[in-house]
Amino acid sequence: MASKENLIVAVLGLGSMGTGIAENILKNGYKLVVWNRTQSKTKALVDAGSMSAETPREAAQQCDIMISCLFDDASVFDIVQGENGLLAGIRKDSIHISATTISPMAATQLTKLHQEKGVHYISGPVLGRPDTAAAGKLRTFLSGSQSVIDRITTVVECYCGGGLINSGEDPAHACVMKLSANLCVASIIDMYGQIYALNEKWKVPTDITKQLFSMLFTHPGILAYSEKVRNREYTNPGGVALRGGLKDINLMLHTGEEVGVPLPFVNVIHDHIVTGIANGLGDKDWSAFAESARLNSGIQQKESNNS
Amino acid sequence: MASKENLIVAVLGLGSMGTGIAENILKNGYKLVVWNRTQSKTKALVDAGSMSAETPREAAQQCDIMISCLFDDASVFDIVQGENGLLAGIRKDSIHISATTISPMAATQLTKLHQEKGVHYISGPVLGRPDTAAAGKLRTFLSGSQSVIDRITTVVECYCGGGLINSGEDPAHACVMKLSANLCVASIIDMYGQIYALNEKWKVPTDITKQLFSMLFTHPGILAYSEKVRNREYTNPGGVALRGGLKDINLMLHTGEEVGVPLPFVNVIHDHIVTGIANGLGDKDWSAFAESARLNSGIQQKESNNS
Numbered sequence: 001m002a003s004k005e006n007l008i009v010a011v012l013g014l015g016s017m018g019t020g021i022a023e024n025i026l027k028n029g030y031k032l033v034v035w036n037r038t039q040s041k042t043k044a045l046v047d048a049g050s051m052s053a054e055t056p057r058e059a060a061q062q063c064d065i066m067i068s069c070l071f072d073d074a075s076v077f078d079i080v081q082g083e084n085g086l087l088a089g090i091r092k093d094s095i096h097i098s099a100t101t102i103s104p105m106a107a108t109q110l111t112k113l114h115q116e117k118g119v120h121y122i123s124g125p126v127l128g129r130p131d132t133a134a135a136g137k138l139r140t141f142l143s144g145s146q147s148v149i150d151r152i153t154t155v156v157e158c159y160c161g162g163g164l165i166n167s168g169e170d171p172a173h174a175c176v177m178k179l180s181a182n183l184c185v186a187s188i189i190d191m192y193g194q195i196y197a198l199n200e201k202w203k204v205p206t207d208i209t210k211q212l213f214s215m216l217f218t219h220p221g222i223l224a225y226s227e228k229v230r231n232r233e234y235t236n237p238g239g240v241a242l243r244g245g246l247k248d249i250n251l252m253l254h255t256g257e258e259v260g261v262p263l264p265f266v267n268v269i270h271d272h273i274v275t276g277i278a279n280g281l282g283d284k285d286w287s288a289f290a291e292s293a294r295l296n297s298g299i300q301q302k303e304s305n306n307s
Numbered sequence: 308m309a310s311k312e313n314l315i316v317a318v319l320g321l322g323s324m325g326t327g328i329a330e331n332i333l334k335n336g337y338k339l340v341v342w343n344r345t346q347s348k349t350k351a352l353v354d355a356g357s358m359s360a361e362t363p364r365e366a367a368q369q370c371d372i373m374i375s376c377l378f379d380d381a382s383v384f385d386i387v388q389g390e391n392g393l394l395a396g397i398r399k400d401s402i403h404i405s406a407t408t409i410s411p412m413a414a415t416q417l418t419k420l421h422q423e424k425g426v427h428y429i430s431g432p433v434l435g436r437p438d439t440a441a442a443g444k445l446r447t448f449l450s451g452s453q454s455v456i457d458r459i460t461t462v463v464e465c466y467c468g469g470g471l472i473n474s475g476e477d478p479a480h481a482c483v484m485k486l487s488a489n490l491c492v493a494s495i496i497d498m499y500g501q502i503y504a505l506n507e508k509w510k511v512p513t514d515i516t517k518q519l520f521s522m523l524f525t526h527p528g529i530l531a532y533s534e535k536v537r538n539r540e541y542t543n544p545g546g547v548a549l550r551g552g553l554k555d556i557n558l559m560l561h562t563g564e565e566v567g568v569p570l571p572f573v574n575v576i577h578d579h580i581v582t583g584i585a586n587g588l589g590d591k592d593w594s595a596f597a598e599s600a601r602l603n604s605g606i607q608q609k610e611s612n613n614s
Binding site: 015016071072101102103104105128129130131132139163165166167168170172173175176177179180181182183184185186187188189190191192193194195196197198199200201202203204205206208209210211212213214215216217218219221222223225226227229230231237238239244245247248249251252254255258259260261262263264265266268269272287289290291292293294296297298299 | 438522
């Protein structure tokens with residue numbers, strides 16, 4: 001690949017994330033082309049030294065690496081296909097990095113469309129908020145051809161300083177990872193909502209509840225449970241067994257009932273514990289209810305869990 | 308309170324948590340009395356220099372501070388009440404610390420029973436696993452009379468090195484905090500189960516999925532969302548709005564459907580987003596769906612959220 005001075009990068013889509021990405025690429029000394037559906041949004045970046053393209057096709061005609069940062073599956077297909085689309089102008093061996101949160105199914109389709117043109121598609125959805133984008137500190141999951149990923153790493157590092165998770169060859173995988181990240185963050189946010197509501201109704205001051213989160217999210221035990229679930233190793237030397245965990249879950253539900261706070265995650269977990277016990281995991285570590293997700297998905301139980 | 312040499316502490320209940328607590332109190336130079344329903348379990352601690360009591364009453368007759376570490380509400384009431392119960396032998400101004408995970412309602416009742424005898428009840432449920440108990444590194448939530456809590460702090464620190472969260476005067480509050488902690492940990496475990504099942508079926512290697520958790524749980528953004536939810540400040544300068552969040556939630560459900568993985572937390576969050584939008588929060592930050600828990604609990608919406 002050409003040196004930084006000769007490499008031209010395009011950013012397609014200048015929402016708050018795309019704008020942050022573009023600014024950081026420009027700041028790092030790359031030649032930059034920008035495109036946005038509403039062209040007025042390109043002004044600040046053009047004033048700062050970028051070129052502007054009229055269409056995704058025009059951007060593709062000039063660039064080696066294109067980063068699209070849009071809203072959903074449809075908006076990505078929209079700028080890729082058609083008369084003025086990116087694939088109509090793209091040059092052999094160019095690379096399109098898709099930074100939008102899209103479905104893994106779409107990533108598989110987009111890869112095929114690009115391969116038919118002899119060009120490269122890389123999944124690179126980003127995680128973060130507008131302020132982290134502006135600071136060049138987004139996180140990203142990258143998947144696709146590893147030799148192509150090697151060629152784009154320095155460009156991606158402009159906007160994801162230190163936060164790349166290489167997710168392998170299958171372009172669908174980075175999308176699964178991004179959705180998993182959102183699922184994880186959304187679950188934590190929902191849990192915050194449930195716990196603040198519960199504690200507020202019990203009149204526990206919010207600064208005390210806050211200490212709980214500060215303590216738990218830096219605790220190594222939180223990651224240790226990830227390993228138990230990952231490896232399906234629910235050994236339990238002297239700890240609380242799944243059967244005992246049921247007591248605590250019922251206490252949580254009862255504590256919510258007492259003050260009128262529904263705790264829907266607890267209902268889910270309750271049923272997962274019942275499922276776990278019904279499937280022979282009652283004497284395993286209490287965290288064994290995590291297996292319910294695999295059981296419900298038809299993933300076969302590990303032999304050792306039945307012993 | 309008497310000096311360490313003259314202070315006698317009892318531990319009632321020698322499961323793996325109680326044993327760890329007792330060992331660490333003994334190790335720190337306190338005189339220790341132990342009691343357990345199955346008396347054989349006291350042997351190792353007696354060999355190490357503890358005294359053993361026949362009944363909770365006998366333990367109470369000898370001790371200044373009693374720590375009970377049992378299974379549930381019923382087992383705590385059981386050792387407190389009756390002819391051979393702790394309250395039958397307790398001495399004026401003694402302190403009973405209840406380390407069991409019990410309901411906040413039980414803590415309120417137990418406080419009353421102790422007050423009638425002119426003695427002190429402190430809620431001190433502990434968080435951790437047998438190995439952390441053995442290491443003296445449990446976490447605890449303490450609530451009750453603050454002057455009494457001051458008198459027991461050095462004893463509690465024997466088994467909860469550096470991990471005390473003072474939860475105020477109301478003895479119910481430490482129990483609410485402990486159940487909140489369990490709710491938090493259980494939610495994370497369930498989420499691990501869901502994400503590993505989803506990624507396994509998409510054939511994402513588990514070591515890549517693991518990197519996601521290592522990254523997220525050390526990320527300051529996770530705690531930043533706690534503050535947004537705590538303060539109900541869902542401002543959103545350029546970020547994804549709740550309305551936009553709905554797209555990602557539907558993507559998650561679809562990504563699960565594609566490979567046959569039910570994601571029950573996502574169903575819950577989906578409904579919370581719909582509730583949030585229906586209550587005028589659609590243009591707020593996407594994390595505003597956490598408000599659903601308060602809305603569903605009859606907690607009045609903040610004026611500013613409607614603006």
